[in-house]
Amino acid sequence: MRNVAICSYATSKFTKDSNLSVFDLACQPCIDILRENKILKSEIDAVLFSSCSPEQYGSNIICEMLGIRPRISHRIESLCNSGTNSIVSAYAYISSGLCDSALIVGAEKAKSPGSVLSWDVSRGLFTFPVFWAAIFAKAHMRKYGTTEEQMATVSVKNRTNALRNPNALFSKEEETITLNDVMQSRRIADPIKLLDCSCVCDGSSAILLLSEDKAKEVAVENPIWIKGIGQQISGASFNQASSDLTTIKASKIAAREAYTMSKTSPDHIDLVELHDAFTILQIVALEDLGFVQKGMGGKFVDRNEMVVVNPRGGILGCGHPIATTGLAQVAEMSAQLSEKAGLRQVKGCRTGLVHNLAAAGTSATVIILSN
Amino acid sequence: MRNVAICSYATSKFTKDSNLSVFDLACQPCIDILRENKILKSEIDAVLFSSCSPEQYGSNIICEMLGIRPRISHRIESLCNSGTNSIVSAYAYISSGLCDSALIVGAEKAKSPGSVLSWDVSRGLFTFPVFWAAIFAKAHMRKYGTTEEQMATVSVKNRTNALRNPNALFSKEEETITLNDVMQSRRIADPIKLLDCSCVCDGSSAILLLSEDKAKEVAVENPIWIKGIGQQISGASFNQASSDLTTIKASKIAAREAYTMSKTSPDHIDLVELHDAFTILQIVALEDLGFVQKGMGGKFVDRNEMVVVNPRGGILGCGHPIATTGLAQVAEMSAQLSEKAGLRQVKGCRTGLVHNLAAAGTSATVIILSN
Numbered sequence: 001m002r003n004v005a006i007c008s009y010a011t012s013k014f015t016k017d018s019n020l021s022v023f024d025l026a027c028q029p030c031i032d033i034l035r036e037n038k039i040l041k042s043e044i045d046a047v048l049f050s051s052c053s054p055e056q057y058g059s060n061i062i063c064e065m066l067g068i069r070p071r072i073s074h075r076i077e078s079l080c081n082s083g084t085n086s087i088v089s090a091y092a093y094i095s096s097g098l099c100d101s102a103l104i105v106g107a108e109k110a111k112s113p114g115s116v117l118s119w120d121v122s123r124g125l126f127t128f129p130v131f132w133a134a135i136f137a138k139a140h141m142r143k144y145g146t147t148e149e150q151m152a153t154v155s156v157k158n159r160t161n162a163l164r165n166p167n168a169l170f171s172k173e174e175e176t177i178t179l180n181d182v183m184q185s186r187r188i189a190d191p192i193k194l195l196d197c198s199c200v201c202d203g204s205s206a207i208l209l210l211s212e213d214k215a216k217e218v219a220v221e222n223p224i225w226i227k228g229i230g231q232q233i234s235g236a237s238f239n240q241a242s243s244d245l246t247t248i249k250a251s252k253i254a255a256r257e258a259y260t261m262s263k264t265s266p267d268h269i270d271l272v273e274l275h276d277a278f279t280i281l282q283i284v285a286l287e288d289l290g291f292v293q294k295g296m297g298g299k300f301v302d303r304n305e306m307v308v309v310n311p312r313g314g315i316l317g318c319g320h321p322i323a324t325t326g327l328a329q330v331a332e333m334s335a336q337l338s339e340k341a342g343l344r345q346v347k348g349c350r351t352g353l354v355h356n357l358a359a360a361g362t363s364a365t366v367i368i369l370s371n
Numbered sequence: 372m373r374n375v376a377i378c379s380y381a382t383s384k385f386t387k388d389s390n391l392s393v394f395d396l397a398c399q400p401c402i403d404i405l406r407e408n409k410i411l412k413s414e415i416d417a418v419l420f421s422s423c424s425p426e427q428y429g430s431n432i433i434c435e436m437l438g439i440r441p442r443i444s445h446r447i448e449s450l451c452n453s454g455t456n457s458i459v460s461a462y463a464y465i466s467s468g469l470c471d472s473a474l475i476v477g478a479e480k481a482k483s484p485g486s487v488l489s490w491d492v493s494r495g496l497f498t499f500p501v502f503w504a505a506i507f508a509k510a511h512m513r514k515y516g517t518t519e520e521q522m523a524t525v526s527v528k529n530r531t532n533a534l535r536n537p538n539a540l541f542s543k544e545e546e547t548i549t550l551n552d553v554m555q556s557r558r559i560a561d562p563i564k565l566l567d568c569s570c571v572c573d574g575s576s577a578i579l580l581l582s583e584d585k586a587k588e589v590a591v592e593n594p595i596w597i598k599g600i601g602q603q604i605s606g607a608s609f610n611q612a613s614s615d616l617t618t619i620k621a622s623k624i625a626a627r628e629a630y631t632m633s634k635t636s637p638d639h640i641d642l643v644e645l646h647d648a649f650t651i652l653q654i655v656a657l658e659d660l661g662f663v664q665k666g667m668g669g670k671f672v673d674r675n676e677m678v679v680v681n682p683r684g685g686i687l688g689c690g691h692p693i694a695t696t697g698l699a700q701v702a703e704m705s706a707q708l709s710e711k712a713g714l715r716q717v718k719g720c721r722t723g724l725v726h727n728l729a730a731a732g733t734s735a736t737v738i739i740l741s742n
Contacts, residue, residue, distance in 0.1 A: 001468045054425045056485050057450045057730055060607035071602045071628070073734065074456040078445035079428045085445040088469070089460055096466035097372045098459070098600065114427050229469065231442045236431035257442070359428055363444065 003212040004094045005223035006369070008033045009331035014169040014203035014319040017110055022053040026062050026107035029206035033103065034066070038208065039218050045099035046072035050086040050106035050323040052079060052114030062105060072099065079114050079358040080277065082106065083205070083326020084365035088229055090209050100214040106324035107204035114322040115200045130197060132238045132360040133278035134189035139245035140280060141191065146298035148191050151279035152182035153301050155195050158276060158310050162317025164344040169201050169319030196279040198314075203321030205328040224334045227351075228262025228368035230254035238360040246295070248281075248361035251288040258353070258366040259290075266290035269368075270349035271336055272307050273329040275357040276314040285355055289366070311336065311344045326356040330367065337371040374583040375465045376594035377740070379404045380702035385540040385574035385690040388481055393424040397433050397478035400577035404474065405437070409579065410589050416470035417443035421457040421477035421694040423450060423485030433476060443470065450485050450729040451648065453477065454576070454697020455736035459600055461580050471585040477695035478575035485693040486571045501568060503609045503731040504649035505560035510616035511651060512562065517669035519562050522650035523553035524672050526566050529647060529681050533688025535715040540572050540690030567650040569685075574692030576699040595705045598722075599633025599739035601625035609731045617666070619652075619732035622659040629724070629737040630661075637661035640739070641720035642707055643678050644700040646728040647685040656726055660737070682707065682715045697727040701738065708742040 010029035012018075018025060026049065034041065047070045049059035059073040072093065076086045083106045090102035108114070115129075140146045159177050162168035177195060185194040215223045232253040234240050242249045259265055266289065274289065276282040283297035291307050292300040300306075312318055312332040315325060333352040335341040351370040357363070381400035383389075389396060397420065405412065418441045420430035430444040443464065447457045454477045461473035479485070486500075511517045530548050533539035548566060556565040586594045603624040605611050613620045630636055637660065645660065647653040654668035662678050663671040671677075683689055683703040686696060704723040706712040722741040728734070 052427055054484065056423055056448065057607055059449065060604055060730070060734060063604060064606040064608060064611055069603070069605055071604070071625075072456070072459065073604045074447050074449035074453065074460075076445050076447060077427065078430065082445065085443070088443065089445075089463070092460070092463040092467040092469050095469070096463040098463050098466070113425065232440070233431055233434055233442070233444045234440055235435040236428055237435060240435055254442075359431070363431060 001095045002097060004091050004226045005210050005212060005215045006207055006334045007210045007215055007220040007223050008036055008038055008208035009334045011167050011205040011328050011331045012203055013167050014201050014321060016201055018202040022051060022055065022107050022109050023061050023065060025202060025204040026105050027065050029204050030066055030103060030105050033206055033208050038220060039101060041068045044068050044070050044101050044103050046070050046090060046093050046102040048086045048090055048102060048104045049075045050082040050104065050327060051075060051108055052077055052082065052112045052323050053109065054113055077323065078363065080322050081326050081356040081358040081363055081365050082323035084356040084367060087207060087330055087367065088231060088365065091226055091229065094209055094211050100211045102209045103206060104327060105204065105206040106327040108321035108324050110201045112322050130189045130192055133280055134192045136245055136284065137191050137280040140284065143246050144295035144298065146283060148183065149179065150298035150301050151196055152179050154276065154279040154282045155182045155316055158314040158316040161311050161344065162313025165312045165318065168313045168317050169199060170317050192278060198277045198316050198320040201319035201321050203319060203324045205324050205331050207327055207330055222338060222371060224337045224369050224371055226367060227370050228258035228264065230257030230366040233363040235362050236359065241360045241362050248284055248288055248364065250361055250364035251285060251355065254364040254366040255289045258368045262368040264351060264368060268351050269307055269353045271346055271352040272309050272355065273333050274309060274355040276310060276316050277320055289353065289355060308346045311346055326365065329354045329356060333369050337369060372466045373468060375462050375597045376581050376583060376586045377578055377705045378581045378586055378591040378594050379407055379409055379579035380705045382538050382576040382699050382702045383574055384538050385572050385692060387572055389573040393422060393426065393478050393480050394432050394436060396573060396575040397476050398436050400575050401437055401474060401476050404577055404579050409591060410472060412439045415439050415441050415472050415474050417441050417461060417464050417473040419457045419461055419473060419475045420446045421453040421475065421698060422446060422479055423448055423453065423483045423694050424480065425484055448694065449734065451693050452697050452727040452729040452734055452736050453694035455727040455738060458578060458701055458738065459602060459736065462597055462600065465580055465582050471582045473580045474577060475698060476575065476577040477698040479692035479695045481572045483693050501560050501563055504651055505563045507616055507655065508562050508651040511654065514617050515666035515669065517654060519554065520550065521669035521672050522567055523550050525647065525650040525653045526553045526687050529685040529687040532682050532715065533684025536683045536689065539684045539688050540570060541688050563649060569648045569687050569691040572690035572692050574690060574695045576695050576702050578698055578701055593709060593742060595708045595740050595742055597738060598741050599629035599635065601628030601737040604734040606733050607730065612731045612733050619655055619659055619735065621732055621735035622656060622726065625735040625737040626660045629739045633739040635722060635739060639722050640678055640724045642717055642723040643680050643726065644704050645680060645726040647681060647687050648691055660724065660726060679717045682717055700725045700727060704740050708740060
């Protein structure tokens with residue numbers, strides 16, 4: 001297996017409605033990457049487009065708009081973890097030797113068809129993701145005494161982090177929220193309130209992956225390395241997510257695999273970008289990824305932190321452009337590990353973990369990166 | 372790079388309307404493969420779903436329907452060559468060592484959104500593929516004296532081959548066509564007539580890929596090996612397909628790459644499954660893939676053949692379930708190279724080439740297989 005490096009990354013401003021097409025959105029971070037002139041357009045072997053948008057041949061449309069003629073180009077879709085699926089796929093292309101370079105771009109409109117799970121009859125009429133989030137939250141509260149205030153704390157923390165991220169959906173000072181704001185926000189599906197939920201939005205993010213040799217050839221300074229990959233699916237419908245509703249089985253298996261491949265453990269991780277589409281998911285993920293004992297996620301959120309979580313603001317603070325999210329998480333981790341995260345830079349981080357879920361945790365990706 | 376073997380394959384009956392959902396269609400060939408008991412469901416590391424269907428999370432839905440819980444699962448879309456893109460992606464997963472096994476399944480409904488190219492403004496109102504086929508045909512006729520009768524011969528030959536393929540859309544004796552039938556069929560876009568065109572239809576096909584070690588472990592007899600891969604895109608819109616409208620540039624580059632990787636040349640190829648969505652494409656492909664000199668494709672169709680072409684009936688005879696086609700081509704080639712192609716078996720073939728285009732030849736895949 002050849003080593004694979006992240007050599008460039010860019011993320012657009014996330015907005016409620018950008019008035020741009022999904023393709024115009026997709027081009028923005030790609031243009032930012034191409035402007036760095038690390039590699040020529042003619043050196044790009046693969047372009048992978050991560051999106052739930054219904055347009056056909058989107059990856060080639062983006063190539064044409066950018067003036068790139070790669071050998072490989074297609075769209076990848078797996079709902080909310082399309083982004084990390086695309087990165088793992090590009091990793092495979094490079095690691096296998098089929099490619100030396102891959103540009104991966106995620107783009108999504110707020111009105112993406114990915115935001116309703118209409119195919120899942122196990123949900124009955126409860127097709128919106130908030131319903132399963134409520135079931136997870138109730139189960140965790142009942143079994144471990146997790147409180148609504150602990151969940152609300154997740155929202156306050158991530159939204160506060162987002163204030164230091166100019167690309168976040170909620171980046172403005174006047175969008176600051178307090179614990180009281182969360183607790184008093186509209187109840188959507190008990191115990192989940194409006195401010196426990198992330199907001200689907202417009203946004204795009206792109207990553208340039210190179211083989212180790214190519215990275216040396218074009219003299220990339222301090223690339224970030226993909227050290228560990230873990231993926232697991234448990235099904236597609238909510239009733240397949242887990243037999244124990246206080247845990248997401250796919251996350252645990254994916255994390256175990258990624259730790260094994262990277263020869264690390266939770267102790268080695270300085271920073272984590274985890275999938276906080278709802279506040280309860282941050283609590284459950286901290287447990288499933290091995291940062292706290294099962295059941296202690298709620299208390300851990302209250303106290304000090306063993307690991308820095310979601311410095312970019314997470315999905316709660318940044319917004320959730322569905323198939324973009326995994327790429328934006330990896331872009332943030334790359335910025336942090338390169339010491340280029342601006343106001344939100346976490347000092348001295350060496351190893352980071354990205355955790356990306358889809359559809360009630362029926363699938364999970366974990367990627368471990370280091371500098 | 373690890374060697375990758377095709378260890379099983381299956382294709383459904385192609386029909387104008389199966390009354391099945393795209394997911395039910397997808398499961399059919401997968402069930403056929405699983406029934407062979409070559410590997411357990413729990414041994415399947417990746418499931419890739421090739422389709423233009425608008426449903427989200429389809430790959431995971433298929434996994435759940437089949438009772439498979441792989442590590443990797445997502446959908447791949449690149450219009451008419453989604454199928455071969457999926458095979459190349461699975462090849463990369465296995466070759467890189469990330470997976471030991473991958474089940475790739477293509478499924479499409481006749482009413483797929485992939486059959487109209489509404490995004491391509493370079494086509495003006497001519498959004499149906501038949502318009503660019505007419506332009507290619509006119510150019511070839513003008514430059515090389517190719518005739519409508521030569522094109523019609525392609526249709527007669529492929530439709531005749533389809534009579535020996537029980538899964539073909541046009542498999543019935545009463546569907547036999549003559550040169551006169553093609554010549555007298557309705558003119559759609561001069562010089563293209565109805566019987567010069569393939570028919571978008573319902574259909575599915577699946578392939579099981581294994582690493583060399585896994586194939587040995589589960590004692591697969593006589594696997595087929597993927598020896599060469601070439602891919603190229605030239606853009607997305609028709610005006611990017613080629614500056615010379617008598618050739619498809621992407622095919623030529625993809626073929627050159629695949630020949631280089633497999634250390635073969637056109638002389639080594641016994642059998643070719645090429646992308647005959649329109650009769651003119653077979654003539655152009657024979658030239659672009661190196662089987663005849665440029666301009667001689669029309670005459671070659673009239674005379675004897677240096678290589679056996681489209682024994683399953685091609686796209687003209689089998690029908691064109693868009694994202695399924697590339698998989699069905701590889702399934703046919705695997706059957707032929709395994710001497711399991713029944714009535715249409717080509718004797719003694721050792722090496723075969725699969726050629727799969729998308730959107731006016733703006734992208735091409737070439738895969739070379741051998742036994």
